[in-house]
Amino acid sequence: MTSRAGAALLQRALDHAHAQLADQTSGAVANYIPALAAMPPDLFGLAALTRGGTLVEVGDSRHPFTIQSVSKPFAYALALDLLGRRVVRQGVGVQPVGDPFNSIELNPQTRRPFNPMINAGAIAVAGLLTEALGDQAFESLRARLSLAAGATLMLDEEVYRSEAETGDRNRAIAYLLRAAGTFHCHPDRVVDTYFRQCALRVTARDLAVMGGTLAAIGTNPLTGAEVFGVDAVRDTLAVMFTCGFYDGAGDWACRVGLPAKSGVGGGIVAVVNRQLGIGTFSPRLDAHGNPLRGMRACELLSEDLGLHAF
Ligand code: DON
Numbered sequence: 001m002t003s004r005a006g007a008a009l010l011q012r013a014l015d016h017a018h019a020q021l022a023d024q025t026s027g028a029v030a031n032y033i034p035a036l037a038a039m040p041p042d043l044f045g046l047a048a049l050t051r052g053g054t055l056v057e058v059g060d061s062r063h064p065f066t067i068q069s070v071s072k073p074f075a076y077a078l079a080l081d082l083l084g085r086r087v088v089r090q091g092v093g094v095q096p097v098g099d100p101f102n103s104i105e106l107n108p109q110t111r112r113p114f115n116p117m118i119n120a121g122a123i124a125v126a127g128l129l130t131e132a133l134g135d136q137a138f139e140s141l142r143a144r145l146s147l148a149a150g151a152t153l154m155l156d157e158e159v160y161r162s163e164a165e166t167g168d169r170n171r172a173i174a175y176l177l178r179a180a181g182t183f184h185c186h187p188d189r190v191v192d193t194y195f196r197q198c199a200l201r202v203t204a205r206d207l208a209v210m211g212g213t214l215a216a217i218g219t220n221p222l223t224g225a226e227v228f229g230v231d232a233v234r235d236t237l238a239v240m241f242t243c244g245f246y247d248g249a250g251d252w253a254c255r256v257g258l259p260a261k262s263g264v265g266g267g268i269v270a271v272v273n274r275q276l277g278i279g280t281f282s283p284r285l286d287a288h289g290n291p292l293r294g295m296r297a298c299e300l301l302s303e304d305l306g307l308h309a310f
Pocket of ligand 1: 288
């Protein structure tokens with residue numbers, strides 16, 4: 001198949017998924033971070049980037065929103081690249097757990113968070129990065145995520161402040177992690193890195209490029225930038241596959257069959273290994289905090305294009 005025929009096929013699949021779901025209004029925009037509630041609920045955008053650099057988009061694919069938990073796999077990949085697997089594994093496991101994303105619980109055997117996709121694990125990763133990089137931790141994250149997106153990602157000050165003012169649960173997790181010895185720097189500095197990381201502004205198009213970078217084993221298909229090493233990408237995709245949808249991860253693996261990560265800002269990144277990155281944006285969430293139309297769009301694309309891993 002020519003790449004033009006491939007692009008047309010991909011565009012058709014995206015258009016079809018978008019049209020199928022355009023009228024769906026179930027779910028609600030997140031409001032536990034007050035500034036997130038201001039997002040118009042019915043925005044809906046899809047984008048995909050092939051490893052060969054073909055980008056297709058439909059709907060509100062260039063509307064900005066905050067990355068939230070979709071940042072977690074990329075922060076994890078950065079930590080693996082900078083600190084190595086041994087150090088990172090001492091701070092956080094790779095074990096799926098049937099708990100919600102904001103659970104305040106450590107693995108009783110290891111006294112470490114179960115995996116880096118839940119908040120506790122992502123805050124452990126932010127702690128490792130803050131300990132290693134000091135005040136540069138957030139800028140290093142921003143720079144690496146920007147390279148993955150092929151765009152300069154900016155901080156949404158309002159969402160950052162809103163989460164900093166209300167994020168006591170995450171603050172409690174950071175204090176617990178310091179008590180457990182995951183890191184030794186001040187928990188307030190760690191959550192500050194984490195809150196900023198979550199408040200980076202992206203679009204569905206950016207997420208497609210970031211997913212495409214993971215699909216292309218760490219090389220951005222649009223810019224050619226080498227963003228992550230192969231070992232970091234492999235571990236990251238493995239935890240996205242097993243843990244990316246929290247307590248819904250098993251269901252996602254069966255229905256969609258792709259490594260992916262959701263965020264309460266409305267974004268999802270999904271990866272077809274060595275082939276394709278998918279970015280979706282739709283702010284209405286289900287009871288687990290996952291974007292409803294984005295999940296359904298990934299399922300439709302997986303069915304239409306035969307993307308399921310098995
Ligand atoms: O820590 C939080 O609660 C948010 N900054 C991110 C949570 C999130 O995106 C959960 N994902 N579906």
